[in-house]
Amino acid sequence: MNNQRRDTLKAGGSLGMLGLLAAVGLIKPEMAQAAWNKDAFDAKDMDAALAAVGAGKPAESAEISITAPDIAENGAVVPVGVVSKLPKTEYIAIMIEKNPAMLAASFTLPEGTAADVQTRVKMGQTSNVFAVVKADGKFYMTKKEVKVTLGGCGG
């Protein structure tokens, strides 16, 4: 995981606190950003993105399911949901193989939160969507291809 983020959260008390500090100018936005996993979001290929979130080479698992359309007419808004049936799922990341920024979003799930998240992402072109899940300390993944007929990143 991202130890720096843990420390920052502990030090700041909460994200809201950090934001408040940034808002009143006590700390600069760059400092508030320190917790964000920049390496992972800047990663240019799957291996780098996986390494940056600490996943290494995750095993494929049939216990993870991705809910996404087979064909997305509008790449600017592609609904993607990830459900993990693996016990002790603590982390879910959504990656889009052919986007300039592969890692779209990552979710840290405390105990008591269901391994079931949905969001919407942009897709520049037809690509595999990967769901990377950390459960009980190990990483797993699954993928699904989504065909895009109209790209969402070109504007």
Next chain:
Amino acid sequence: MASPMRIRAAAKEGVTEVRVLMSHVMETGQRKDSSGALIPAHFITELTAKHNDKVVLSAEFGPSVSTNPYLAFKFNGGAKGDKVAVTWVDNKGETRTDEVQVS
């Protein structure tokens, strides 16, 4: 200041489902405007959801998340009248928190 988030939190059979629609441009930093100049990146980077001060979800977003991001998740517990608060921070350091009661 950014527009308010629309948050729905509904408790059913011991599980609370939260749906959040944020209002944010989520600019990737890759698009160009009509004169060919790059539009600077501006997107939500972090999000935290709390149920009565207990964190139930923390998320990191990249520029690949859609404009006006949508997020849905579920957590165990939660009763009618409990508070659910969602806070985001973007890459320019702007932040916003909105709170609703579980219905």
